[in-house]
Amino acid sequence: METTEKSARKSFVVMINLIGWMVLISASALGIIHFHECPVQSNLPIYLTVIGAGGLLSMLFMYLKNTMDDCLLARFCSVFILILCVFIVCWFFAGTYWIYSIYPPSYDVTNTTNHCHRTLYLFAFWFNNLCVLCISTLLVFFAELVAKCLQAREMAYCPYSKFPVGAAILTTGGAIVTGCNVENASYGLTVCAERTAIQRAVAEGNRRFTAIAVTCDVKDSFVGPCGACRQVLMEFGTEWDVYLIKPDGSYKKTSLRDLLPLAFTPAHLENN
Ligand SMILES: [Zn+2]
Structure with missing residues (x-):
């Protein structure tokens, strides 16, 4: 019974990690693929690219830190993760401003200077909204x-x-x-x-x-x-x-x- 519980818990953690990796990789990929396709708010593709890469980097360093005992390298990882987290939080706020500054966007590509790629925009919009929802829920619990x-x-x-x-x-x-x-x-x-x-x-x-x-x-x-x-x-x-x-x-x-x-x-x- 205990073993089943443990393996179920492990599977859940692995699944959450996989979803996290997929979302962050998708964010970076979408930002890079549609880099010049949001002339109305050109910071948006940069936002997705950077937040995806930053998230992946911080997860990578967290895994690395967890494999190490308390040593100088582990402390370096902790400091690096902390700096990265502070940067990601600031970048997230900037991204939220960029997303809402063009809400609701025009997806009409014939409108050459005043449109944004549909998938790119909707991904950024829901990514930020779901992050806010998750963080708020965690804060309420805490x-x-x-x-x-x-x-x-x-x-x-x-x-x-x-x-x-x-x-x-x-x-x-x-x-x-x-x-x-x-x-x-x-x-x-x-x-x-x-x-x-x-x-x-x-x-x-x-x-x-x-x-x-x-x-x-x-x-x-x-x-x-x-x-x-x-x-x-x-x-x-x-x-x-x-x-x-x-x-x-x-x-x-x-x-x-x-x-x-x-x-x-x-x-x-x-x-x-
Ligand atoms: Zn006690």
Whole structure:
């Protein structure tokens, strides 16, 4: 059952990656093929060519970085990806302006100076609209994850440590499950917020997760899950995004793989 779930998840990730590659290659190809066919907004073919190439380059460097351990080259890749992402975001905004500045366009090629190639324009139009939709959806999910994490901290039962912690887990189905630390007079029985959340999530029928947000009262630094919680999270996959949230809502993104390198996972038992 677990193996089937894992292979289904892997197939889904491969499919999403393939779609991403195809869309970006199509963007570049359309831009190059119809380079001079949008005289009314000549920046549009350049926009598609560059955003396609930039997206492909950033994906390539991400794959490269994931194959490397923490070394100088991996850090160089991270910096390069960051610079590329900043450029792509700015380029995206410029492209959005160029697309809408000629909306609705004329596809009539006999109108020599005031037309745009139909396929080129419609591809750019829907590419940007779908990107905005996807980014907005992700931002809404993320904002809700942070809000619920901060709310969960308010529920903490911590009469001994006076150190409230909140956690919120995002499942692959889009549900958010929260948890808080629950202390006990017999100190060893205390359960952390992350483990409360994951136990709740599993009890509600969830076993596949994409991200966890964790927060506490510390204002001047980002605080990560304890070692025990990192191991418990690792039981349900290595590819978690982990968001460390300060009380003011600012955050630092990391990953479970970075927080617990060379981890012992269920895969080690399967291999025996
Ligand atoms: Zn913990």
